[in-house]
Amino acid sequence: MTKKLRPTLAIKGTLGLEADGRNFGGRERIALLLKIGELGSISAAARDVGMSYKGAWEAVDAMNTLAGEPLVHRAVGGRSGGSATLTVRAQRLIDVFQRMEAIHQRFLKHLSAVADNPLSDIDLVRRFTMKTSARNQIAGTVSTVQSGTVNDVVQIDIQGGQQLVATVTHESAQSLGLAPGRSAFVLIKASSVIIGLPDGLSRLSARNQLKGQVSYVKRGAVNAEVGIQLDGGSAIVSIITTASLDALALSEGMPVVAIIKASSLIVGTFDS
Structure with a gap:
């Protein structure tokens, strides 16, 4: 064929x-x-x-x-x-x-x-103009889809060779046309990103554990905003309590791990 x-x-x-x-x-x-x-x-x-x-x-x-x-x-x-x-x-x-x-x-x-590749450039412009309340918007390519009776497990390759794993309903995966090679994006609320230290991490059930380093820290009265530069170029933002900030002694340049449950990821596609 x-x-x-x-x-x-x-x-x-x-x-x-x-x-x-x-x-x-x-x-x-x-x-x-x-x-x-x-x-x-x-x-x-x-x-x-x-x-x-x-x-x-x-x-x-x-x-x-x-x-x-x-x-x-x-x-x-x-x-x-x-x-x-x-x-x-x-x-x-x-x-x-x-x-x-x-x-x-x-x-x-x-x-x-x-525009060497007009199609990809137009997609990129669409990404720039996309508005959402989720602080984290990461683009990538679907690498695998494991179908289940109710939920599907979708793996998305992002910059730097890292992967994001999301669980979506089987109906949503079908509706979005999720399949290997399909361009997609992931939305993650900053409050859903847990920060851990790379040394001495306990075993976790969270599917997503992305390595990076702290790019900035904005301290508030109750909560703090922590920017993380992931290995490979993508960036992610986490909102944690100031107590957690102090407990981890987070500072700019410090190596960390962004931990996100697969169920906390929202997956979308750019194609209409």
Whole structure:
């Protein structure tokens, strides 16, 4: 069976004009004006650009109205007769639009060159714009899914070769399309992150024990916020009591382990 290749995503865009908040037109209407100037006939221009005769007349009327002055002078002579000429303003508009279109196409070409993989770059932008109350948002790739009757166990590879393990309902895993190779993200409340010391850790039932070091400490009256730079580049935030902060004697640069129960992870995907 031949594996279906993922289609290449290209960045495209169209240039349009507005007048007083109303759509003046874009490439199609400018093309119509250009053909009217070349052929001297609205009906002939409509046929050439693949537009209906009625649609062409309506487009010309709309452009004349929105421009605030005539763009096309018409000499009525019946459906097959008559003539049409462009005003100086229309000729200037065509020239300006063509210049703008050339600049626009160069911009799109440059944007495509910057985005070596447009699909992944768009996903990244979506991640930046995602809003959630969870302090910790970590992206990764699903590596394994162990299906169960009620719950599935999902392992997600993150930066630096570390893994996160989450338990989700089987129905949720199916709905999200979780499978090896699928891009996903994990949300973790800061209060769900327990901090431990790497030396002398007791055996724990928590599936997630991520190594890192303290990046900052913000002490409050009752609780403290502790930032942890995980091995490999990801970062995570924990909220603990000041009593725990003092008991562990946490300070910047100190090696620690972020401990999180698999049931405390919320898994999501970026695809619609």
